Amino acid sequence: MSLLSMRDLSINLARAPSSGKSPGGSAGSSINMVNSLTLDIPEGSVFGLAGESGCGKSLTALSILGILPRGMHATGEVTFKGRDLLKMDEKTFRSVRGHEISMVFQEPMTSLNPVLKVGYQIEEVINTHLAVSKKEAAHMAVSLLRELNIPSPEQRVREYPHQLSGGMRQRVMMAMAIACSPSLLIADEPTTALDVTIEAQLLRMIRRLRDDKGMSVLLITHDLGIIAENAETVAIMYAGRLVEQAPVAELFRAPMHPYTVGLLGSVPAQRGTKLKPVRGMVPKPWELPAGCTFSDRCDFAQEACSAAEPEFMEVGDSGAGRHRSRCIRTDDAPWRNGNNKS
Ligand SMILES: Nc1ncnc2c1ncn2[C@@H]1O[C@H](COP(=O)(O)OP(=O)(O)OP(=O)(O)O)[C@@H](O)[C@H]1O
Ligand SMILES: [Mg+2]
Numbered sequence: 001m002s003l004l005s006m007r008d009l010s011i012n013l014a015r016a017p018s019s020g021k022s023p024g025g026s027a028g029s030s031i032n033m034v035n036s037l038t039l040d041i042p043e044g045s046v047f048g049l050a051g052e053s054g055c056g057k058s059l060t061a062l063s064i065l066g067i068l069p070r071g072m073h074a075t076g077e078v079t080f081k082g083r084d085l086l087k088m089d090e091k092t093f094r095s096v097r098g099h100e101i102s103m104v105f106q107e108p109m110t111s112l113n114p115v116l117k118v119g120y121q122i123e124e125v126i127n128t129h130l131a132v133s134k135k136e137a138a139h140m141a142v143s144l145l146r147e148l149n150i151p152s153p154e155q156r157v158r159e160y161p162h163q164l165s166g167g168m169r170q171r172v173m174m175a176m177a178i179a180c181s182p183s184l185l186i187a188d189e190p191t192t193a194l195d196v197t198i199e200a201q202l203l204r205m206i207r208r209l210r211d212d213k214g215m216s217v218l219l220i221t222h223d224l225g226i227i228a229e230n231a232e233t234v235a236i237m238y239a240g241r242l243v244e245q246a247p248v249a250e251l252f253r254a255p256m257h258p259y260t261v262g263l264l265g266s267v268p269a270q271r272g273t274k275l276k277p278v279r280g281m282v283p284k285p286w287e288l289p290a291g292c293t294f295s296d297r298c299d300f301a302q303e304a305c306s307a308a309e310p311e312f313m314e315v316g317d318s319g320a321g322r323h324r325s326r327c328i329r330t331d332d333a334p335w336r337n338g339n340n341k342s
Pocket of ligand 1: 013033051052053054055056057058059069070139283284
């Protein structure tokens with residue numbers, strides 16, 4: 001069963017930036033940043049979302065939490081436990097955010113308050129959402145840090161963020177995110193700033209929460225190896241759209257979109273496998289090519305690719321879940337035998 005269902009989620013920037021070229025036409029017109037995203041995050045599973053920088057992964061995550069940047073507006077449906085988050089009033093949303101859905105950001109320093117002790121910051125989350133005494137909350141903060149392998153947690157809770165290492169700060173953020181046992185954890189590049197040992201610990205922790213507490217996770221990362229090892233389903237995003245989605249083993253075994261093929265290169269996905277650069281750059285949302293948005297970078301593009309944007313079509317079902325892709329060359333799949341420009 002789905003914990004979170006997204007239907008045709010689009011995110012538009014209401015006004016054109018004032019400097020530089022006028023994107024998307026005249027000032028005041030809206031720019032489409034994320035286009036008609038449809039996906040389901042099942043209960044108790046890790047859903048991986050990958051794609052190059054600027055393709056809209058973080059905006060998608062922020063829209064789930066109702067914290068899009070100023071001027072951006074989401075349309076469509078984001079249903080969580082039967083309620084549409086896009087229609088939820090701010091007061092109700094406040095009880096969901098940090099409690100039922102929480103998020104770990106890439107850079108912990110921007111999310112921790114530098115002038116408050118870390119223990120206090122964790123206790124604040126607990127006191128806001130759970131009916132426990134202050135003493136109980138303080139006890140929970142220490143237990144959470146211990147659970148996350150922070151040495152001497154009783155002492156650490158009395159320290160300020162700058163007194164902790166980057167890895168410890170990230171675990172404090174993680175403690176805040178899981179303090180109220182959320183049903184959905186959004187982890188946006190949670191391990192980018194960490195060394196491999198801490199990264200492995202944090203990912204183990206995420207898997208344990210999924211297994212023990214049935215928590216679902218939206219795992220956003222540039223590292224396909226992390227997705228291969230930790231997620232059940234993976235979606236690949238390009239220029240604000242989903243271009244491929246499949247059960248993890250299926251996507252790595254038989255990628256069906258040239259963009260995914262490009263990202264994977266010939267390297268098998270192991271931890272540390274960063275996305276392989278694909279020639280060219282992700283187009284700006286206001287400079288998309290006609291038809292398939294990937295056509296100008298695709299080694300397999302034909303004339304027809306520029307005529308219309310391909311549908312996100314079902315290309316298979318391995319039993320573990322549907323495999324969908326957005327490419328008109330699915331039937332001949334020329335990337336399978338390494339031909340290009342055919
Ligand atoms: N506050 C903002 N105002 C205007 N444009 C923004 C804002 N935040 C993001 N964007 C633009 O929206 C697009 C998608 O950005 P987003 O941050 O979602 O990408 P991303 O996939 O998370 O990239 P990364 O991998 O670098 O984190 C980009 O073109 C980006 O420049
Ligand atoms: Mg991002």
